[in-house]
Amino acid sequence: EPEVTQTPSHQVTQMGQEVILRCVPISNHLYFYWYRQILGQKVEFLVSFYNNEISEKSEIFDDQFSVERPDGSNFTLKIRSTKLEDSAMYFCASSKMERDSPLHFGNGTRLTVT
Amino acid sequence: SQKIEQNSEALNIQEGKTATLTCNYTNYSPAYLQWYRQDPGRGPVFLLLIRENEKEKRKERLKVTFDTTLKQSLFHITASQPADSATYLCALDSSASKIIFGSGTRLSIRP
Numbered sequence: 001e002p003e004v005t006q007t008p009s010h011q012v013t014q015m016g017q018e019v020i021l022r023c024v025p026i027s028n029h030l031y032f033y034w035y036r037q038i039l040g041q042k043v044e045f046l047v048s049f050y051n052n053e054i055s056e057k058s059e060i061f062d063d064q065f066s067v068e069r070p071d072g073s074n075f076t077l078k079i080r081s082t083k084l085e086d087s088a089m090y091f092c093a094s095s096k097m098e099r100d101s102p103l104h105f106g107n108g109t110r111l112t113v114t
Numbered sequence: 115s116q117k118i119e120q121n122s123e124a125l126n127i128q129e130g131k132t133a134t135l136t137c138n139y140t141n142y143s144p145a146y147l148q149w150y151r152q153d154p155g156r157g158p159v160f161l162l163l164i165r166e167n168e169k170e171k172r173k174e175r176l177k178v179t180f181d182t183t184l185k186q187s188l189f190h191i192t193a194s195q196p197a198d199s200a201t202y203l204c205a206l207d208s209s210a211s212k213i214i215f216g217s218g219t220r221l222s223i224r225p
Contacts, residue, residue: 004157031211033213035215041217042215042216042217042218043152043158043203043215043218044215045208045212045213045214045215048211048212050211055210055211055212056209056211056212058212091157091158093157098210098211099145099146099207099210100145100146100163100165102148102160102163103148103150103158103160103205103213104160105157105158105159106157107155107156107157108155108156108157
């Protein structure tokens with residue numbers, strides 16, 4: 001069964017550094033998402049993306065964050081200048097349709113900012 | 115303000131019994147509601163989707179109900195097994211391109 005893959009599984013970075021988290025969504029999916037989960041807390045929506053544009057973003061997704069689909073397969077999340085509070089699991093997800101369609105999640109990248 | 119609440123942080127039941135998890139929401143009008151399972155250190159895995167015009171959906175030992183008047187969904191696992199132990203998340207469409215999650219219920223099935 002096709003799956004969403006995320007790399008790396010664990011990233012450690014120093015405060016103020018830039019990080020890029022990578023995702024390969026399921027190939028025939030058109031809608032892409034990033035979520036984050038701080039340890040012990042809920043899965044929080046960051047951003048949705050369709051047709052090379054952001055569809056919607058949350059308050060968390062400020063100017064430090066950006067997303068890109070640089071080629072036909074990858075979907076990336078960049079954090080420009082990491083803060084300690086950015087430490088979390090970051091999940092990528094994709095879906096076939098916008099509405100009424102389950103999200104397929106990757107297994108996440110654990111980001112640790114020191 | 116808008117909220118999704120799952121009835122309890124943790125639920126502990128005996129193997130073979132039916133587990134019932136609750137999801138309540140306020141100030142949303144979702145077109146559909148979804149349930150996911152999350153194991154430690156892993157991404158959520160989709161289980162079931164129920165639309166606003168559907169009262170009930172079943173898949174093997176799983177059953178979901180959706181009451182738009184009560185603004186509530188119930189998720190049942192019948193004949194529960196220790197392998198069903200996980201965190202279960204409900205999710206709804208806050209808008210066309212935004213799905214938001216409840217904080218989850220951690221279910222433990224003891225042998």
